[in-house]
Amino acid sequence: MTWLLLVSAIAAEVTGTIALRFSEGFTRLVPSLVAVAGYGAAFWLLAQVLSRGMNIGVAYGVWAALGVSLVAAIGALFLGDGLTWIQAGGVVLVIGGVLALEMGGAH
Template identity: 45%
Template sequence: MAWLLLAFAIASEVLATSALKLSNGFTHLGWTITTATGYITSFVLLAHALKLQLEMGTAYAIWSGAGTAAIAIIGTLFMGETLTPLKIGGILLIIGGVIVLNLAGAH
């Protein structure tokens, strides 16, 4: 159940971040509400996943790493953003760094 909550927390965060771009600086009310609701939902679900005994470092590394990768893909596929080999390398380094730091216990 905790892993399912984490998966939904990731999905909510990705939805919120996508809506943030579409809100155009919070000038579009619908996307602004979607952004706020998505982030609140994401943190509530992450908190419940942690309460169900997921380790904080592992859960956060997965949450942030999966969200980063998903947003990069969504930006490329649906929002006209470019994904160069250098950006791909940077994203992989960020994800790898977050995972290594969290699994090593650095907070």
Template identity: 45%
Template structure:
């Protein structure tokens, strides 16, 4: 159950960050509401996952790392942002770091 909550928290954070780009500097009311709702939902789900005894450092690393990687890919796929070899390398390092944290004993 905590891993499901963490996955939903990541998804919510990624949707909120995507909406942030679309909000035009928080000037579009509909997208601004989506941003606020997404981040509140994400933090609430992350807090609940931590309450169910996920290691804080591991959970946060996964939450932020997966979100960062997903946003970089979404930006390249749907928002016209560039995906350079350096960015791809950085994404792979983030994913590798999350894997190492999990192997190091995050329950």
């Protein structure tokens, strides 16, 4: 259940970030509301994850790595953002760092 909440937090954060792109500096109402709701839901869900005992380094690391990866992929695939090989390599390094954090905590 904790991992499902974390995945939901990540989805909410990615939704908020994509909506932020379309809000045009909070000048468009609907995307602005979606962005605020997405971030609010993301933080509430992350708080639920942490209250259930997940290590904060692991929770935040997974959230950050998957969030960055998904936003970069959505931007590159659907929003016309570029993604160079160096940037893609950076995303891989972030994911690798989170995996190291997770595996290093297992006993």
